[in-house]
Amino acid sequence: MGVTMQDVAEYAGVSLKTVSNVVRDYEHVSAATRERVQRAIRELGYRPNLMGRRLATGRTSLLALAFSNVTVPYFAELSRAVSVAAGALGYRVLLEETDGTLEGERAVIANSEAGMVDGILFQPSVMSSVEISRHRGDLPIVILGEEAAPLPVDRVMIDNVSAARDATEHLLALGRTRIGFAGHEAGQLSATSIQRMMGYQQALEERGIRPEPSLLFPSGEISPTGAVQGVGRALDAGIRVDGLVCRDDLAAIGALRALNERGIRVPEDVAVTGWDNIEWSRVTFPSITTIAPDLSGLAQRAVKMLVERIDGFAGVGRHEIVDYRLLVRESAPSALA
Amino acid sequence: MGVTMQDVAEYAGVSLKTVSNVVRDYEHVSAATRERVQRAIRELGYRPNLMGRRLATGRTSLLALAFSNVTVPYFAELSRAVSVAAGALGYRVLLEETDGTLEGERAVIANSEAGMVDGILFQPSVMSSVEISRHRGDLPIVILGEEAAPLPVDRVMIDNVSAARDATEHLLALGRTRIGFAGHEAGQLSATSIQRMMGYQQALEERGIRPEPSLLFPSGEISPTGAVQGVGRALDAGIRVDGLVCRDDLAAIGALRALNERGIRVPEDVAVTGWDNIEWSRVTFPSITTIAPDLSGLAQRAVKMLVERIDGFAGVGRHEIVDYRLLVRESAPSALA
DNA sequence: ATGAAAGCGCTAACAC
DNA sequence: GTGTTAGCGCTTTCAT
Numbered sequence: 001m002g003v004t005m006q007d008v009a010e011y012a013g014v015s016l017k018t019v020s021n022v023v024r025d026y027e028h029v030s031a032a033t034r035e036r037v038q039r040a041i042r043e044l045g046y047r048p049n050l051m052g053r054r055l056a057t058g059r060t061s062l063l064a065l066a067f068s069n070v071t072v073p074y075f076a077e078l079s080r081a082v083s084v085a086a087g088a089l090g091y092r093v094l095l096e097e098t099d100g101t102l103e104g105e106r107a108v109i110a111n112s113e114a115g116m117v118d119g120i121l122f123q124p125s126v127m128s129s130v131e132i133s134r135h136r137g138d139l140p141i142v143i144l145g146e147e148a149a150p151l152p153v154d155r156v157m158i159d160n161v162s163a164a165r166d167a168t169e170h171l172l173a174l175g176r177t178r179i180g181f182a183g184h185e186a187g188q189l190s191a192t193s194i195q196r197m198m199g200y201q202q203a204l205e206e207r208g209i210r211p212e213p214s215l216l217f218p219s220g221e222i223s224p225t226g227a228v229q230g231v232g233r234a235l236d237a238g239i240r241v242d243g244l245v246c247r248d249d250l251a252a253i254g255a256l257r258a259l260n261e262r263g264i265r266v267p268e269d270v271a272v273t274g275w276d277n278i279e280w281s282r283v284t285f286p287s288i289t290t291i292a293p294d295l296s297g298l299a300q301r302a303v304k305m306l307v308e309r310i311d312g313f314a315g316v317g318r319h320e321i322v323d324y325r326l327l328v329r330e331s332a333p334s335a336l337a
Numbered sequence: 338m339g340v341t342m343q344d345v346a347e348y349a350g351v352s353l354k355t356v357s358n359v360v361r362d363y364e365h366v367s368a369a370t371r372e373r374v375q376r377a378i379r380e381l382g383y384r385p386n387l388m389g390r391r392l393a394t395g396r397t398s399l400l401a402l403a404f405s406n407v408t409v410p411y412f413a414e415l416s417r418a419v420s421v422a423a424g425a426l427g428y429r430v431l432l433e434e435t436d437g438t439l440e441g442e443r444a445v446i447a448n449s450e451a452g453m454v455d456g457i458l459f460q461p462s463v464m465s466s467v468e469i470s471r472h473r474g475d476l477p478i479v480i481l482g483e484e485a486a487p488l489p490v491d492r493v494m495i496d497n498v499s500a501a502r503d504a505t506e507h508l509l510a511l512g513r514t515r516i517g518f519a520g521h522e523a524g525q526l527s528a529t530s531i532q533r534m535m536g537y538q539q540a541l542e543e544r545g546i547r548p549e550p551s552l553l554f555p556s557g558e559i560s561p562t563g564a565v566q567g568v569g570r571a572l573d574a575g576i577r578v579d580g581l582v583c584r585d586d587l588a589a590i591g592a593l594r595a596l597n598e599r600g601i602r603v604p605e606d607v608a609v610t611g612w613d614n615i616e617w618s619r620v621t622f623p624s625i626t627t628i629a630p631d632l633s634g635l636a637q638r639a640v641k642m643l644v645e646r647i648d649g650f651a652g653v654g655r656h657e658i659v660d661y662r663l664l665v666r667e668s669a670p671s672a673l674a
Numbered sequence: 675a676t677g678a679a680a681g682c683g684c685t686a687a688c689a690c
Numbered sequence: 691g692t693g694t695t696a697g698c699g700c701t702t703t704c705a706t
Contacts, residue, residue: 002475004683013375015693020685028691050398050452052683055388071616079407095432097420112338115699120641133647138339139589204351224620253620260622279408280617283590285597333696341699352677357701365675389699392682452683677706682699689694 003046012040017140023048026308054115063091063306064120065110068100069146073278074248075123078144081299082121089307090298091118100125109135118305124148140309142302147191152317154305156298158194158324163291164199166326167245167273170289172207174271174332175242179204180215182235183227193247195277200245216239219251227254230260235262242270243332249274249281252288252331271332286330294323340383349377360385399459400643402427403445404481405437410615411585413458413480418636419458425637427457437462446472456643461485462527477646479639484528489654491642493635497529500628502608503663504582507626509544511669512607513580516541517552517571520564520588521580529609530584533612537582542638552578556588564591565598572599578614579607580669586611586618589668591626609670623667631660 009019014037021029022037029037030202038045038208038302051178054060065082070134083093094117108120119140124132124147125136133150134325135141144157144187156178201211227250235258244320246252252274259266266272277292301320328334346356347636358366366374377383391397401418417420420430431454435441443459443466456477456570461469461484470487472478487606508516521530530644534576538548554571554655556563564587572595583589589611596603603609603623610616614629 002683011657016684016696017686018692021692026687028472030691047449049683050450051388051395052393052452052698053685055392055700056685057681058388058698060388070407070416071410071415073408073410074409076410076413079432080434080487093429095416097689112384113387114384158533224617228620246354257622274342283565283594284621285594329697339699343699353700354678354702355676358676361701367675370675386699389682390701391698392684393701395682678704679701682701685691685696685698686698687694687696690692 001045005046005052006043006050008037008040008046011044012037013285025281031161032177058115060115060118060240061091062117063303064094064096064108064117066096066098067118067123068098068104068125070095070097073280074276077278077295078123078299081295082303085296085299085303089303091303096120098125102126103256104133109141111136111139114138119310120300121306124210124211140306142306142321143307144298144302146195148320149191150317154302154309154317156302156305156318156322157320158291158293158298159321160195161199161202163275163293163326164196165203165246165290166199167275167289168200168203169189170328171243171271171332172203172263172272174243174267174335176271177209177241178215179209179240180217180239180241181245181247182217182231182255183219183222183247184216185222186218186220186230188235196245196247196325215253217244217256222247222250222258223252224254228250228258229254231255231258232261235259235264244270244272246272246274249276249278249288249290252290253280253284254330255295256284256286256288266331267333273326273332284331289332290327290328292325292327294325298322338607339386340381342383342385342389345374347385348381349374350468351645353500361650395452397452397455398428399454400640401431401433401459403435403442403457404460404480405435405441405462405652408433410587410617411613414601414613414615414632415460415636418632419640422572422596422633422636423639427638428640428644433457439463440637443468446478447471448476450537451475458589458639471493471633477643479643479646481635481639482529483532486528486656487654491639491654492656493639493642493659494656495628495630495635496658498536498539498628500612500661501533501582502540502624503536504612504628505537507663507670508580508582508608508610508666509540509546511580511604511672513608514546515552515578516546516580516582517554517576517578518553518582518584519568519592520556520559521553522559522586522591523555523557523567533584551576552612552674554592556584556591559584561587561591561594564588566591566594568592568595569598572596572601582608583609583611586615586625586627589627590617590621592627593621593623599608600608603665604669609665610669619666621668626666626669627664629662631662631665635659650668 009016019202123144129150146157186332217230219230274288274290281288453584461479466485466487483494554567556567609626611625614627618625
């Protein structure tokens with residue numbers, strides 16, 4: 001089929017090994033030989049065959065990035081950040097969608113066929129730490145986010161409690177006192193929701209405000225639509241707030257719609273904060289004040305740790321915290337116009 | 338390192354070939370042997386090594402899907418549809434982002450390393466048909482979308498002219514007469530923009546309305562923000578419309594914001610249509626009336642054609658058209674409330 | 675139905 | 691600095 005390294009070697013009148021050396025940029029090759037080989041490569045249109053190399057080295061230069069679903073804007077943006085970070089270290093990224101189901105996550109972790117990727121960046125949704133920590137030991141793994149946190153495994157996240165406190169304090173500083181929390185799961189809470197809710201609660205209590213359970217507006221489904229309904233239902237029941245901390249930007253967008261539908265003004269009547277700083281949060285009307293995690297920092301740390309594992313590092317699990325900022329926009333400005 | 342097929346063979350007391358037969362579900366294996374081999378596989382924890390198989394077969398079971406950027410919602414949704422369609426045929430999908438640049442697209446087409454993927458689904462942004470048709474003949478390719486259309490290459494798209502006409506006619510049926518077009522490129526128009534604009538123009542002319550160039554609102558950049566500015570500028574210049582056909586949902590979202598900012602009501606004052614039916618278009622306020630391409634149909638056809646090429650089909654380029662629907666929502670309802 | 679042997683295209687000791 | 695020689699783990703004729 002294609003031109004092989006052997007063909008190039010014969011054409012250039014050198015050995016296989018020399019061609020291999022040239023292709024892999026090995027330094028100890030005389031300039032003349034290198035030039036000759038390169039001409040042969042050009043003239044024959046030779047392209048190295050990935051599979052041969054991979055079989056020989058046992059490396060694929062591929063990293064898996066596993067999360068529920070690329071159509072979730074945060075994950076799409078994460079995926080870009082990771083691709084860039086991985087590219088800088090010579091790796092490419094293979095997306096694995098789990099659909100947020102246990103089976104999906106198990107399939108990813110089980111990794112039934114060996115050698116597809118060199119390692120995996122995994123943002124779990126439902127799988128327990130215990131189960132994750134029992135994954136096949138031969139596949140290096142780094143956990144993204146705050147869900148399951150097996151101690152022996154590397155992990156990168158932002159400080160969710162602290163960020164939620166910042167968002168809540170921002171609303172308090174605006175003079176809001178009846179502040180709700182929206183967008184968490186109606187049933188079993190995710191670790192993400194729990195931590196953000198804890199930060200929300202802490203900020204309120206520090207100001208002497210007792211958090212009211214009636215101001216928690218869960219979403220039937222974690223999506224903008226879920227929040228439209230969750231927040232809408234509460235509003236229709238006559239519950240009133242003057243501030244709303246949303247679990248994520250998608251929930252904030254849903255909340256915005258629910259409020260708009262009922263003629264409630266944002267931020268005048270209700271100030272709203274989101275979380276993730278997805279592109280979309282900049283273009284809503286009003287634009288959304290949000291927690292902006294340092295995505296590229298997160299991606300870089302995660303990829304770096306994973307590559308270290310791939311390269312043989314076998315130390316104890318490292319848990320890294322990356323930065324975030326509160327991005328003040330129209331839905332909860334610094335001071336009301 | 339890992340357990341090899343040879344290990345399984347020895348453990349089960351059969352030959353390598355027999356194990357291979359069992360692993361690949363070859364039919365002519367006695368039930369007893371098969372059972373024995375499967376037990377060996379289970380007890381040894383054997384997992385087939387992809388690389389060995391790939392080197393031997395020359396197949397990777399990987400398809401590349403190339404487009405500008407996953408954070409564009411349409412592409413994220415396309416990517417899901419393609420993953421599903423490919424999975425049904427035993428393939429996995431590797432995303433290739435081109436950033437919408439010529440270099441990015443060239444890198445994808447050049448495919449400098451052989452054997453990474455078996456074929457490629459490519460949605461070009463800037464590359465010309467001529468250049469695409471000169472791509473390496475040994476990599477099967479299917480083009481997505483309406484940009485470049487080299488005759489010898491398979492392609493799947495929707496009928497953009499007809500869909501744009503439908504959207505425009507919908508606004509006309511609402512009694513709108515000063516209908517603008519928004520969100521196309523300020524400089525060089527993409528084929529996408531051209532076709533959609535042609536459909537818009539045709540619909541107007543069929544109703545005896547002469548399209549006015551002043552009602553074309555280009556975006557500096559193809560993004561919601563670009564449309565916020567493009568539409569905003571026109572409105573500030575005093576230009577008024579009662580309907581707006583947007584090149585895509587992102588532009589419609591930007592237009593919505595530009596109109597909202599100026600207190601112009603949608604749909605009462607201006608009815609708006611989008612394009613793509615991205616998830617987001619359902620949750621804006623008002624939600625967006627949009628052209629909904631049959632994404633899964635598109636993905637299925639595209640993957641099917643690509644796999645046929647991979648399996649050796651060498652006929653002339655096939656150009657397939659898939660369905661779309663006009664989804665009527667709040668931004669341009671059927672009849673005004 | 676099963677086994678033996680020859681590669682697939684490349685890398686990596688180890689010589690020279 | 692360059693060549694020789696083994697594999698990497700699997701599939702695939704071809705025998706049996």
